[in-house]
Amino acid sequence: MSPLPTLYRGAEGMWMWVVHRTTGVAIFFFLLVHILDTALVRVSPEAYNDVIGHYKTPLYTFIEAGLVAAITLHALNGLRVIAVDRWTWALRHQKMLVWGVWIGFAIVMAGFLPRHLMHAFGGA
Amino acid sequence: MTGAPELKAPKKAVSHSTLGRAQRWSWIFQRVSGVLLIGLIAVHLTVNLVMGDGINQIDFAFVAGKLANPFWQWFDFTMLVLAMIHGANGMRMIINDYAQTPWIAATLHWALRISTVVIVILGTLVLFTFDPCPAGSDPSLLPSFCEDI
Ligand code: HEM
Numbered sequence: 035m036s037p038l039p040t041l042y043r044g045a046e047g048m049w050m051w052v053v054h055r056t057t058g059v060a061i062f063f064f065l066l067v068h069i070l071d072t073a074l075v076r077v078s079p080e081a082y083n084d085v086i087g088h089y090k091t092p093l094y095t096f097i098e099a100g101l102v103a104a105i106t107l108h109a110l111n112g113l114r115v116i117a118v119d120r121w122t123w124a125l126r127h128q129k130m131l132v133w134g135v136w137i138g139f140a141i142v143m144a145g146f147l148p149r150h151l152m153h154a155f156g157g158a
Numbered sequence: 159m160t161g162a163p164e165l166k167a168p169k170k171a172v173s174h175s176t177l178g179r180a181q182r183w184s185w186i187f188q189r190v191s192g193v194l195l196i197g198l199i200a201v202h203l204t205v206n207l208v209m210g211d212g213i214n215q216i217d218f219a220f221v222a223g224k225l226a227n228p229f230w231q232w233f234d235f236t237m238l239v240l241a242m243i244h245g246a247n248g249m250r251m252i253i254n255d256y257a258q259t260p261w262i263a264a265t266l267h268w269a270l271r272i273s274t275v276v277i278v279i280l281g282t283l284v285l286f287t288f289d290p291c292p293a294g295s296d297p298s299l300l301p302s303f304c305e306d307i
Contacts, residue, residue, distance in 0.1 A: 076284055089216070150213070
């Protein structure tokens with residue numbers, strides 16, 4: 035029996051498309067809030083320090099890690115999309131490139147996370 | 159369970175050269191700005207979050223120390239403009255994909271345009287009208303170079 039026809043023919047590529055959209059939307063809304071919080075430097079030093087103080091709490095430590103994760107995935111997958119559009123070699127190996135994105139992501143997070151957690155919790 | 163509808167081949171071939179001027183520029187812009195933003199944001203996150211004391215170092219004195227330098231003013235300005243247009247352009251495509259009702263789509267497009275313009279103007283004013291040593295502030299909150307003024 036042949037499988038049902040489906041609109042989703044991309045497998046790995048389709049999941050990366052979902053990841054790219056969700057991380058893109060999340061980063062956009064972060065950026066709106068981020069420019070507003072930076073604008074507090076025009077209000078007063080106290081106002082800025084007060085609000086930025088919240089970024090140094092344990093809850094925000096994880097939100098920041100999530101943000102860096104989202105940025106890294108969006109960036110690496112964006113490069114994959116450009117490559118697949120540009121070179122037939124990349125198009126033929128696009129599934130392999132999806133794994134490349136996840137490996138690159140793992141490397142960046144392995145470098146970033148210990149350092150960030152040490153800043154946040156280790157007093158380093 | 160019924161399957162998804164058969165995919166029909168498009169009547170006319172669609173390629174990036176047949177998209178039309180505006181869409182073609184939007185396509186090119188997303189790629190060029192995307193690559194530039196990777197470099198800009200990597201530096202931004204390294205300087206603010208990885209180097210020195212990481213997240214703990216960020217306070218008014220830290221930002222004042224950076225924004226007193228024209229290099230960081232223009233660096234942040236480039237990042238602000240590219241990131242906002244890149245993000246707004248992405249959001250525009252998402253609205254086109256999901257908002258089926260015309261008046262809802264129109265409202266969302268206008269909300270997006272207005273918030274993008276307001277945020278870019280606000281961010282630019284902050285970067286270029288910033289005063290690192292505001293008069294009458296608690297000196298312990300200001301960067302050390304304010305003492306010499
Ligand atoms: C948790 C991660 C982040 C931290 C701690 C952080 C911190 C800061 C700080 C301290 C400033 C003040 C000026 C300066 O340092 O240059 C700033 C400004 C800025 N940041 Fe970030 N940032 C983060 C992530 C991001 C990301 C992911 C983006 C882009 C998508 C971004 C875009 C900007 C822009 C455009 C400005 C200038 C705002 C303005 O025009 O007033 N930041 N950030």
